[in-house]
Amino acid sequence: MSEGQQRTPLYLKVAADLRTAITAGEYGSGAKLPAEDELARRYGVSRGTVRQALAALRTDGLITSRRGTRRVVLGAPRLHSFGELRSFTRWARSLGEEPGGRVVALDRVTANEEEAERLRLAEGAIVYRVRRLRTLSGAPVMVERTTYPERIGELVAGMPLDTVSYSEQLELHGVLFADARHTIDLVRADEDDSELLGCPSGEALLRERRHSTDPAGTPVEWSQDRYLPGTVAFTMQSSMATTALGRRLSQ
Amino acid sequence: MSEGQQRTPLYLKVAADLRTAITAGEYGSGAKLPAEDELARRYGVSRGTVRQALAALRTDGLITSRRGTRRVVLGAPRLHSFGELRSFTRWARSLGEEPGGRVVALDRVTANEEEAERLRLAEGAIVYRVRRLRTLSGAPVMVERTTYPERIGELVAGMPLDTVSYSEQLELHGVLFADARHTIDLVRADEDDSELLGCPSGEALLRERRHSTDPAGTPVEWSQDRYLPGTVAFTMQSSMATTALGRRLSQ
DNA sequence: GAGTGGTCTAGACCACGTA
DNA sequence: ACGTGGTCTAGACCACTCC
Known part of the structure; x- marks a missing residue:
């Protein structure tokens, strides 16, 4: 049967x-x-x-x-499901907004020290750096700088430039996201941010840094997202029993 | 035995x-x-x-x-324990920093609409509003605006003005914190913030809004903390299995 | 096919809150 | 005293990974 x-x-x-x-x-x-x-x-x-x-x-x-x-x-x-939390596209859709994205740069390079450590790679390993502008119903909202390990970066590089959701495509290719660690703080817009988001250089942005691993614990993504003020808020739940949330000194 | x-x-x-x-x-x-x-x-x-x-x-x-x-x-x-997350004092101590605080205002008033809803009180109920400047090793770091329901506000009002940790004192009085919901976003410093923190008015601040309940589910605190840029970062952990973390549109 | 984590059951005792 | 959730045990079967 x-x-x-x-x-x-x-x-x-x-x-x-x-x-x-x-x-x-x-x-x-x-x-x-x-x-x-x-x-x-x-x-x-x-x-x-x-x-x-x-x-x-x-x-x-x-x-x-x-x-x-x-x-x-x-x-x-x-609160949102893990999927909605991880994927800008899913999050936008769950709000009834129209997500959009545009690849600004895609480079195949050797990992710098931080990237190597975050992705648990040997120094000098190949990684892909992708920078994208994300929009909500046409309006710029966030600049996303993601570093992928070689195996996953190859998949990303092979996708059309107007792919809306990398996450969903990656999942179709069997790349699974299981755990993530997030850090939220505030940064100043640099020249690139300012140009892409259409805000003054030096403007304060809400930054989320995200470090994701697959079910086997292998790092699959190291990303830094910068949101325009007033576009997003992060919410979470903590309790005496289970707390997966912390507060750190900056840097 | x-x-x-x-x-x-x-x-x-x-x-x-x-x-x-x-x-x-x-x-x-x-x-x-x-x-x-x-x-x-x-x-x-x-x-x-x-x-x-x-x-x-x-x-x-x-x-x-x-x-x-x-x-x-x-x-x-x-990551931090629930206690370190909830209490500025405990957090500071866990970092080896010297926490300080100064009460700027303490008022006994009738709850406005938002406060009544957050604390699950009838409109017009008595609440206590406390505003405090928090310091780390003497340097201003954060302005805390907290609203307490009457029963707890009375305890707070009875404490010396230089009490470093309300949380610890409240626990000694049998007030327990069990669950909290947090929202993190970015706001502009108003005149009060600017004066207390010594930053330009309009400066971007990292804001944490916190809504805490006791083990019985009764709201005990509704707080809004505003941190100077570069002083704090929030970290959290999410996984496919258990996610208590979300991303929202602002407001 | 062997090893491993995920789900599920049935029952026991304890610690706490409330009346 | 009683009801309730928290802890703990012993054993069963299944789904998945890896050799």
């Missing part, structure tokens, strides 16, 4: 069901969720599976939890 | 042990961790406990994981 269907884990189905129930307002903000045992009975699964589902909602910031009382609904979160 | 000792969960001990082993360099970046069964045997715990420990390292961005292969070490993360 062929089982063509992709099986979703049980706990994800439970989580999805609870998530829709919450966002549909079945539990108001501040309401109490049913007990774990009750949910287990209701969904016909074990308590462990329910706990796995609830943990997912917890890290999304949808609910609290503490020993001794029922879980409490915090409210709808409006 | 009295058991005076506070018991730490087993899985946290295992996680701490693995964390130190990793940061001590026992596993180089890119190295493979022992299998779950092996770790379970080594620590004398069940596989479930090992998995709980590994999950913690995963959300810290220390390791990857995928079906079929051993977990791979990504490297030392340098």
